[in-house]
Amino acid sequence: MPSRLPRWLLSCLLLMLIAGCSSAPRAPSHGHFEARAVKVDGRTAHYQVFIPATATAAAGPLPVVLFLHGSGERGRDGVKQTHAGLGPYLRANPQFPALVVLPQVPNDEEWSGANNRVALAALDATLAEFGADPARQYLTGMSMGGYGTWNIALAHPQRFAALVPVCGALRSPRAERPGLVVEAVANRADPYAAVAAQLTHTPVWMFHGALDDVVPPEDDRRLQAAFQAAGARDVRYTEYPQGNHNAWDATYADPDMWAWLFAQKR
Numbered sequence: 001m002p003s004r005l006p007r008w009l010l011s012c013l014l015l016m017l018i019a020g021c022s023s024a025p026r027a028p029s030h031g032h033f034e035a036r037a038v039k040v041d042g043r044t045a046h047y048q049v050f051i052p053a054t055a056t057a058a059a060g061p062l063p064v065v066l067f068l069h070g071s072g073e074r075g076r077d078g079v080k081q082t083h084a085g086l087g088p089y090l091r092a093n094p095q096f097p098a099l100v101v102l103p104q105v106p107n108d109e110e111w112s113g114a115n116n117r118v119a120l121a122a123l124d125a126t127l128a129e130f131g132a133d134p135a136r137q138y139l140t141g142m143s144m145g146g147y148g149t150w151n152i153a154l155a156h157p158q159r160f161a162a163l164v165p166v167c168g169a170l171r172s173p174r175a176e177r178p179g180l181v182v183e184a185v186a187n188r189a190d191p192y193a194a195v196a197a198q199l200t201h202t203p204v205w206m207f208h209g210a211l212d213d214v215v216p217p218e219d220d221r222r223l224q225a226a227f228q229a230a231g232a233r234d235v236r237y238t239e240y241p242q243g244n245h246n247a248w249d250a251t252y253a254d255p256d257m258w259a260w261l262f263a264q265k266r
Contacts, residue, residue: 030095031090031095031096032050032051033102034048035047035078035079036049036122036125036126038122038125041114043114046076046078047078047104047118048078048082048102049101049122050090050096050099050100050102051099051130052095052097053095055130061131061132061136062130063099063136064098064101064123064126064132064133064138065098065101065138065261066100066103066123066138066139067085067140067145068140068141068144068145068146069081069084069104069142069145070084070141070142070144074104074106074109075107076104081103084142084248085142086100086140086248086252087102089252098136099132101122103118103119105144110179110180111148111151111152112151112179115148116148116151120156135161137161138161138163138264139153139160140163140164141165141166142166142167142247142251143215143248144168144180145166146165147168147170147182150165150182151183151184153202154185154195154199157202160202161203161265162204162205164204164205164257164261166247167207167209167212167215167247168220169215169219170182170186170219170223171219173215192222192223192225193226195226196229196232199227200231200233203233203264204236205238205257205260206220206224206235207240207250207251207257208240209242209243209244209245211244212243212244213244234264236260
């Protein structure tokens with residue numbers, strides 16, 4: 001008959017098995033951020049990706065949101081852009097059902113030129129890494145990122161299924177910030193009509209505070225009128241009557257906005 005293992009040895013083997021199982025890597029049970037980097041024009045740029053718990057091969061292709069931060073989140077740490085706007089909302093709502101790409105603009109720069117190329121390179125890398133749905137790419141940004149939303153959308157009018165610019169504009173709100181403009185239309189006699197003509201078929205939902213004294217809402221009001229005149233199929237504008245510059249917290253907490261956004265598809 002085969003000899004039996006001593007009871008103490010069996011106990012040790014069982015403890016080793018339990019310890020081995022507990023130390024094995026586990027897939028996150030909720031959405032989380034991960035750091036990534038891309039190299040554009042010879043420069044390495046760091047960004048963050050929010051990865052939902054549903055990001056598995058079995059779940060199928062996920063939608064992906066490109067988020068452009070405001071002036072206060074500029075830097076080179078690759079993290080600060082998650083501290084305002086969409087980042088805090090994602091931390092509070094880890095069940096968010098989409099991938100989110102959060103690039104970062106270096107200090108004293110704008111969402112233009114190389115920084116826009118970095119944002120799109122990060123988006124492309126995320127699409128490739130996670131097999132995201134190319135027909136459900138969405139673009140949103142707040143304040144300086146609202147300007148960036150228009151800049152990138154005008155340069156790639158067929159790419160995004162929908163846009164959500166928050167407290168942005170087309171023209172600089174202050175003389176001391178001449179670079180804060182939507183470059184593609186900055187020198188046009190009627191930049192509002194120019195934007196509406198190029199993005200007539202792209203669903204857009206703009207948000208602004210009526211009392212915004214940092215980026216006044218006048219440009220968004222004029223854009224809404226221009227889109228209506230152009231016969232845009234789905235352009236919306238929400239103005240918070242008592243809202244100041246921080247329109248992003250209310251916007252990103254609005255379930256109706258997200259339901260509308262994720263219903264759009266190229």
